[in-house]
Amino acid sequence: MNVLIIGASRGLGLEFVRQYRAAGARVTATVRDDAGRARLTALGAKPLTLDVASAASVSGLAWQIDGEAFDVVVINAGVFGPRAGALEAPTQDDFDTVMRTNVLGPMRLLPQVAEALAPGARLAIVSSRMGSIGLRTGTHGWLYRASKAAVNSVMKDAALALAGRATVISFHPGWVRTDMGGAEADIDAPTSIAGMRTVLASVKPADTGSFFNYDGQPLAW
Numbered sequence: 762m763n764v765l766i767i768g769a770s771r772g773l774g775l776e777f778v779r780q781y782r783a784a785g786a787r788v789t790a791t792v793r794d795d796a797g798r799a800r801l802t803a804l805g806a807k808p809l810t811l812d813v814a815s816a817a818s819v820s821g822l823a824w825q826i827d828g829e830a831f832d833v834v835v836i837n838a839g840v841f842g843p844r845a846g847a848l849e850a851p852t853q854d855d856f857d858t859v860m861r862t863n864v865l866g867p868m869r870l871l872p873q874v875a876e877a878l879a880p881g882a883r884l885a886i887v888s889s890r891m892g893s894i895g896l897r898t899g900t901h902g903w904l905y906r907a908s909k910a911a912v913n914s915v916m917k918d919a920a921l922a923l924a925g926r927a928t929v930i931s932f933h934p935g936w937v938r939t940d941m942g943g944a945e946a947d948i949d950a951p952t953s954i955a956g957m958r959t960v961l962a963s964v965k966p967a968d969t970g971s972f973f974n975y976d977g978q979p980l981a982w
């Protein structure tokens with residue numbers, strides 16, 4: 762199996778690399794700095810350097826993955842941004858950072874990744890149930906919520922565009938103990954990733970365009 766993980770320096774992305782390598786997969790993964798490259802190399806993964814918020818950096822990915830045929834691709838990189846809730850307007854800078862990383866990043870990556878998919882590949886975006894409108898009960902992270910709702914729309918359109926070629930899904934990884942999730946979160950990264958890997962191994966073409974919890978439960982948009 763040939764796997765690509767985008768955003769793998771730490772947290773969930775690094776755990777995806779660790780588990781796919783432990784399962785014997787060939788893994789290419791992206792990070793932003795030398796420390797991240799060293800962590801990937803130590804795990805036997807091929808490191809690429811990529812800042813998903815930079816158009817120039819993303820356009821450089823195409824030649825780095827030219828000729829590859831990935832069976833599994835996970836777009837995981839993301840930022841949370843301000844914790845502010847509804848009716849607290851974000852600054853332009855915060856808006857630009859969160860939307861550029863969480864929405865524009867995947868929109869720029871997907872055309873390139875689409876060229877590097879093996880027949881029947883599985884492509885996942887790590888979104889969040891905080892992006893679900895149907896499940897909404899609170900408002901903290903107003904901007905982050907909007908970005909994850911937007912990337913769910915991006916994923917849905919990618920699923921339509923890639924119908925018959927790849928199964929495309931969004932994940933809520935659970936509330937996970939990482940730098941972003943914090944120490945009080947519900948589950949650890951190995952549990953989250955083991956769950957998402959099981960889902961990725963079992964999804965069928967008919968599941969394309971779906972939103973899944975890490976344990977395989979379907980989620981409302």
Ligand code: NDP
Pocket residue numbers: 767768769770771772773774792793794811812813814815837838839840841862887888889890933934935936937938939940941942943946
């Ligand atoms: P972390 O904050 O621990 O890690 C974020 C990862 O994204 C790092 O590898 C970071 O790289 C990378 N990243 C951020 N910005 C960029 C960028 N511009 N270019 C490339 N890589 C970037 O978060 P998690 O591991 O917890 O989160 C991973 C994903 O899961 C995110 O999309 C997040 O929104 C989502 N998620 C997480 C939840 C949780 O409870 N943890 C819950 C719901 C969703 P670097 O080290 O270079 O900064």
